[in-house]
Amino acid sequence: MRLTWAQPEDLLAHELVQSAAEGRDVTAVRERWVAAGGDPVPAVSGAGPVPAPPALRTLARELLDELAATPAPxxxxxxxxxxxxxxxxxxxxxxxxxxxxxxxxxxxxxxxxGRAAGCLLGKPVEKIPRQGIEEILRATGRWPLDRWFTAVGLPDDVAARWPWNRRSAPTSLEENISGMPEDDDLNYPILALALLERHGHGFTTEDVAQLWLDHLPAGRVFTAERAAYRNILDARPVPGTATHHNPFREWIGALIRTDLLGWVLPGDVRAAARLAWVDARLSHTRNGVYGAMWAAALGAATMVCDSVEEVLDAADAAVPPASRLAAAVRRGREAGAACDGSEPSVRGGLDRLHAAYGDLHWVHTLNNAATIAFALTAGRGDFGASVSIAVTAGWDTDSAAATVGAVVGGLLGADGIGEQWTAPLEGRIATSLPGGEQRITDLAERTLALAVPLAAAVTP
Known part of the structure; x- marks a missing residue:
């Protein structure tokens, strides 16, 4: 059995990258790994193509421990x-x-x-790089993207070169959409809702961990969350849950969990960021945590602001200004401000982002945060344009578009999103969480019951 995002030989390749990004000297560890026959190149998907023999897997665990014991500057x-x-x-x-x-x-x-529609748009092309997305769209007469993906008319050679996401294609192409299919980008806000209903705004990181064990199937978590889930079961205390054998600690997983924590604190970006920090530290560090704080701040701002620019300005106050995340958001906003919305201009903006972040894994926080900021700015508050830009960037297509869709959807309301995007959802979201399928209006009512006046929010 090859379990994605968990095998020691796969974790080590990613840890070499992450440790180097944190300033550790990984030269000696890399040399020992390569000399033993290990592959230092991280897998694009969750697992490499060839299982490691037992001796090499044992060495991978030893080297992971060695890197963890090496202090970062x-x-x-x-x-x-x-x-x-x-x-x-x-x-x-x-x-x-x-x-x-x-x-x-x-x-x-x-x-x-908006979160559901944006996620659904990006689902079939998750893991497909930017050039593959463009080739699919051109081959089906849908470039530049302005509607759902379709397999109708897609030539066999293009389909073979750029296969759809195998889990998503049966439920997220124009010809087969019937409601919002299950996705972790929707499971997490539903889970956050349950967390607040159980514990209120004073929940702890340990409360988050317990809720995962109670409600979240292990097979529905990925990257940093899968590592943290393993560490919870291994009885490791917080914040060790975020660091032990977890090279994904600055990836996007925490960012996709927290916009609801802002929706329940309308206008209070600092309190929203504080709640997001409590949640995110279970599985993430540094920019992985800041991404969650930023997403929650975007959520708080979209409940009260009148424009995308106001939302982005407000959310800037939730990110350490000299962090790499702040730089990524600035880069995305600057590229978006220079974009006139035309296909050549969007392409040029995305070229700038890929030049800066093309070396990062497609699930990293920094490249996706830059994409979110770019799509929001360049989309100028138009729902279809904004989520389409986020998807054609070609990194974490469904997650980036989900966050973008939630912001623009919050500003516009469901009626402002447009029937093209809302009708296929049929007002429902599938989930394997307790309670099963959810109606969007019911989720909104439950969220409304938790939304507190600004004066009631307490920010330590």
């Missing part, structure tokens, strides 16, 4: 503890507080719907 601009992070954050903006129930409900339905 101090990084004052990128701390992990909340007090140190908060000391670096700029003053929080003074935004409007919680809207009345009708207005808040409209935005929440829009945010849930």
């Amino acid at each position: 101090a990084s004052p601009a990128e701390p992990d503890e909340w007090e140190a992070i908060a000391a670096l954050l700029p003053p929080a903006p003074q935004l409007a507080g919680r809207p009345d129930d009708d207005a808040c409900r409209e935005r929440l339905v829009g945010a849930w719907t």
Whole structure:
């Protein structure tokens, strides 16, 4: 059995990259691994093509422990503890507080719907690189992207060269969509809702871990979450759950978990970021945590702001300003501001992002955060344009478009998203979490019940 995102030989290849990014000297470990016959190149998917023999797998575990025992240089601009992070954050903006129930409900339905629609658009091409997405779209007469993907008319050679995501294609192409199929990008906000209903806004990281064990099937977690899940079962305490044999600790997993933590704190980006930190530290460090804080701040701002630019400005206050995440967001926003929305201009903006972040894995936080910022800025508040740009960037297509869709959907409300994107969802989201399939309107009502006035939010 080849278990993705878990085999020691696969983890080590990714850890060599992550440790080097944190400033460790990995030269000796890499040389020992290669000399023993190990492959130092990280797998694009969750597991390499050839299982390692027992001796090599044992060595991989030893080398993972050796890297973990090697101290990383101090990084004052990128701390992990909340007090140190908060000391670096700029003053929080003074935004409007919680809207009345009708207005808040409209935005929440829009945010849930937009998140689902954006995710669904990106699902069939998850793991397909940018050039493959373009070739598929050109071959089916849909370039530039402005509607759902289709296999109708796709030549066999293109389909063979760029195979659809095998889990998603049966439920996320134009010809077979019937409601929102299950996806971790929707499971996590549903789980966050259950977390708040169980514990309120004062939940702890240990509460998050317990809820995972109670509600989240192990087969529905990936990358950093899979490593953290293993560490929880191994009885490792927080924050060791985020670091032990977890080379994915700065990847996008935490970012996709936390926008609901902002939806329930309309206008309070700092309080939203604090809740996201509590959640994210179970599985992530540094920029992986900041990505979660930024997503929650985007969620808080989209409940009260009037434009994408206002949302992005507000969310900047939730990210350490000298961090690599802050630089990625700035880069995305700058590229988006220079984009006029035309196909050549979008291409040029994405070229800039790929030149800066093309060496990162497609599930990393930095490249995807830059994509989200670019798509939001270049999309100028148009739902279809925004999520389409996020998908054609070609990294974590469904996750990036889900976050973009939630922001724009929250600003516009479901009616402003457009029937083209909302009708196929049929107002429902499939999930293997307890309770099964969920109605979007029901999720919005449950979220509304937890949304507190600005004055009621307490930010330590």
